[in-house]
Amino acid sequence: MKVTIVGTGYVGLVTGACLAEIGNDVFCVDVDPRKIEILNNGGVPIHEPGLQEMLRRTRAAGRIQFSTDVKASVEHGDIQFIAVGTPPDEDGSADLQYVLAAARNIGKYSNGFKVIVDKSTVPVGTALQVQKVIDEELKTRGLESSDKHRFSVVSNPEFLKEGAAVDDFMRPDRIVIGIDDDDAGNRAREKMKRLYAPFNRNHERTLYMDVRSAEFTKYAANAMLATRISFMNDLSNLADTVGADIESVRRGIGSDPRIGYHFLYAGCGYGGSCFPKDVQALAQTARENGHTLRILEAVEAVNNDQKEVLVNKIVKRMGEDLRGRTFAIWGLAFKPNTDDMREASSRRIIEALLRRGATVRGYDPVARDEAERVFALDLADRPEDLKRLHFMKTQQDALTGADGLVIVTEWKEFKSPDFWHLKSALKTPVIFDGRNLYEPEAMAEMGIDYFAIGRPHVELGRNGSSN
Template identity: 90%
Template sequence: MKVTIVGTGYVGLVTGACLAEIGNDVFCVDVDPRKIEILNNGGVPIHEPGLQEMLRRTRAAGRIQFSTDVKASVEHGDIQFIAVGTPPDEDGSADLQYVLAAARNIGKYSNGFKVIVDKSTVPVGTAQQVKNVVEEELKARGLGSDSHGFSVVSNPEFLKEGAAVDDFMRPDRIVIGIDDDHAGNRAREKMKRLYVPFNRNHERTLYMDVRSAEFTKYAANAMLATRISFMNDLSNLADTVGADIESVRRGIGSDPRIGYHFLYAGCGYGGSCFPKDVQALAQTARENGHTLRVLEAVEAVNRDQKDVLVNKIVKRMGEDLRGRTFAVWGLAFKPNTDDMREASSRRIIEALLARGATVRGYDPVAMQEAERVLALDLAERPEDMKRLHLVGTQHEALRGADALIIVTEWKEFKSPDFGYLKSALKTPVVFDGRNLYEPESMAEMGIDYYAIGRPHVELDRNGSNN
């Protein structure tokens, strides 16, 4: 099938590569010539495991192309995926300007029946807005929507950054929202044909009305964010009452009605989805005269959780951190990605620098993106920027630092050389925002260890635990 992907970000590139992998003829278009140049030169503008290899195969087979030619992209695909960004507006609502611009281009250059697929995460009612824009453009060309034909479909993505390729190729569900009319029936047949390879073993496709499909994406992310904030809220109480949140997690996660997924306490969620989607759904509720009280709390807990590690550091080392150096392991918002959007490291680093500290940061893949993002964050604080150093290895970050702060749970941080860690630090102090280690074991090694919602084991003067 001939497929066009509008937008070459995480969702667009993964969608395009995976659809090309199974034999479709895919045209990826983006208005950013820099991205297209990188892709045409064999590079990938994002870090996503398995994606570069898949793009290399499909490009060599001639099944995927990249261009800035909007007219050619519209003429190419019978199915037009809109996979552009929907960043939050000032009030938290999703900014739809890029979605509607893509829709306008489809209407402007449409050369036959088109299935227009909203793959971007969009609020309820967006499909109708897309439909209106396309109809306006067709009318301006003297074409009626009936004579030229199109259907707007909602097909939200459920891809985890760091595992997006596998999620697309082995989906647990495929949600498709389609109008129940003649054009919708045509669109349904095309979408069914497109997704047949993903339903070979058993049917994974869930058909529903368009508005329910749009709502489903926000509801899914809001539920996952709620589980994270719930555990983070409990972890702070556990700190106060002397409970161990890891024991609590195992105790409740063993209940099959609850499960273990997204029940890990930490220093807050980030990324491109959870923060903006929680805000957008809450704003949608406000616009319709409702208050989603649970989600309002979820967002507030997450905002405060990003300060928890800094509060522990201040309690241990004092408010004035001038002359102190901190090693930070992990800058991306989660492992297996270079995405720095809403990353907890940004808030933590800014807070440390504001108190006069020096920070040496390291991440296995996000160094370039971290340098760009943190430079923007600190653009009006040049003196603070001078005390931020992004270094090449995790060991280099440790040398001579007063303490280690762990922000992202990369695999290589899970079993480090603790002997080296202890000797490299001026003082053997670790603040762990992801609960990677056991407090008792750390104390036995003479490391002063502070985690999230886990008991702190005091060391005696000889460095052993009491």
């Protein structure tokens, strides 16, 4: 099938590559010539395991192309995926300007029946706005009464985890399609059924529903996962106070099949491109419709506070004035297997340490370049702080001579380091662990002062062992 993907960001690029992988003829368009140049030169503007190899295969087979030619992109695809960004507006609502601009272009150049697929995460009612914009453009062209130029707007939200997106797309647990129950919708349904047939061979994974319910489903899914994270983080802070171990609590409640273990890990807050903005957008949708989603407002508040928990532990251990102190930061991206720095906890933690006068050495296996770019913007009005922020090539470079280690992202290479070497490299053998990677008792036995999230702090004896 001929498919057009509007937008070569995270969702668009993964969607285009995977659809090309299974044999479709895919045209990816973007208004950013820099991205298109990178892609046409064999590069990938984002880090996602398996994506570069898949793009190399599909490009060599001639099944995927990249261009800034909007007219050619509209003429190419019978199915037009809109996969552009929907950043949060000032009030927390999703900014739909890029979605509607893509819709306007489709209406401007449409040359036959088109299935327009909202792949971007959009609030309830967006499909109707997209439909109106396309109608306006068709009327401008005098085509509103021509059956040849009819179209159908479909909601097909993505459920891709950064770091596992290719696998999630190729082996989905569900495919949600919201579609109108009319003649155009029936035509669209047949095309979407054919497009996703390769993913339904073993068993049917597609859930058909009305468009508004599909739009709502995406927000509801991310809101639920964010709620579980904030719930555990809130409990972890109480566990700190009463002397309970949140890891034991997690195992105790996760063993209940009605609850399960997924997204029950305490830490230093969630980030990324989805959870923060989707929670805000859903809460704003509620306010616009006269409702208050009290749980979600609490979820966001807890998450904002959680990003300061590690800093509070550092200040309690070392004092408010951190001038002359150096901290190693392991992990900059918001999660492993990505270079995404959007809403990353490291940004809040590093800025807070710099504000108190500390020097920071950050290390991340893949996010170094993106972190340098982001912090140059974040600290543009604080040049003196920026001078004390250094990005290191290895975790050892970050560690040597530091007054303490702060773990922010749970990359696999951080899970089992040489602790004796780590202890000797640090000026002060202290770890502030925002992901609970290690066992407090084991750290104390090695003479490492260890502070985790919601886990008891084990005091060190005079000889460096636990009491």
